[in-house]
Amino acid sequence: MQWGVRQTDERRFALVAIDAGAPISGSDSARAVQPSQMSIQDRDVAGENQWEEKEMDQENKREGGFTLIELLVAIVVVGILTAVAIVGIGGLTSTAHTASCKATLDSTRAGVAAYYAGQTPNKYPASVQNMIDDNDLQLQGGVVASGLTVKSDNTATPDWTITVDNTNGTVADAC
Numbered sequence: 001m002q003w004g005v006r007q008t009d010e011r012r013f014a015l016v017a018i019d020a021g022a023p024i025s026g027s028d029s030a031r032a033v034q035p036s037q038m039s040i041q042d043r044d045v046a047g048e049n050q051w052e053e054k055e056m057d058q059e060n061k062r063e064g065g066f067t068l069i070e071l072l073v074a075i076v077v078v079g080i081l082t083a084v085a086i087v088g089i090g091g092l093t094s095t096a097h098t099a100s101c102k103a104t105l106d107s108t109r110a111g112v113a114a115y116y117a118g119q120t121p122n123k124y125p126a127s128v129q130n131m132i133d134d135n136d137l138q139l140q141g142g143v144v145a146s147g148l149t150v151k152s153d154n155t156a157t158p159d160w161t162i163t164v165d166n167t168n169g170t171v172a173d174a175c
Contacts, residue, residue, distance in 0.1 A: 100143075100160075101175035104139070104150060104162060105162055107137060107138070108128075108137060108164065109171045110137075111136040112124065114136040115130065115134060118134060118136065124169040125164065125166060127147050127166075128145035129145055132145060142154075148165070148166060150163075160175045
C-alpha cells in the first residue's frame, strides 16, 4: 500500500492511503482506507500521522495569543523606555532652571543700568522693588524680589538667587 498527501483545506494536509487498483479521477486520487485493511506497518505510519495532526492543531491553537515570556519581555522593554524618558526629562528641568537664571540675570543688569541712567543725580537702586516701580525691571515666571535679592521662587531654598549691590551697581548670581 502506498501513501499520499491530500489537501483538506487551505492550511491542512492529510496523509491518506492510495489504493493502487483504484482509477484516478480528477484531482482526488486518494481514498480513505479502513484500519482493518491496513498492514501493521501502514497502521504505524497512520498513527504517526494522527500524532502530527494533533501537533498541528496545538500549533494552530497557539497562534491566537501571546506566551508569558513574550508578555514579560514587552513589559521589560516598556520599563526601560520609561526610565530613559524620566532621566531625559530630569536633565531638561535643570537646563531650564539655568536658562531662567541667565535670562533674569541679564534683565536685572539691564534694569540696574536703566535705573542708574534715569536718576538725577545718578544713583543705584536701594532695592529691586525700586527698579520694578520705575518700570526698569519686570520679573516673570514666578521669580520674586526681596530687598536687593531676586530669587527663582519664594521657598526656603530657591534654585538660584541674584543679588544687587546698591553701592556700585554690580549684580552677582548663584545660578
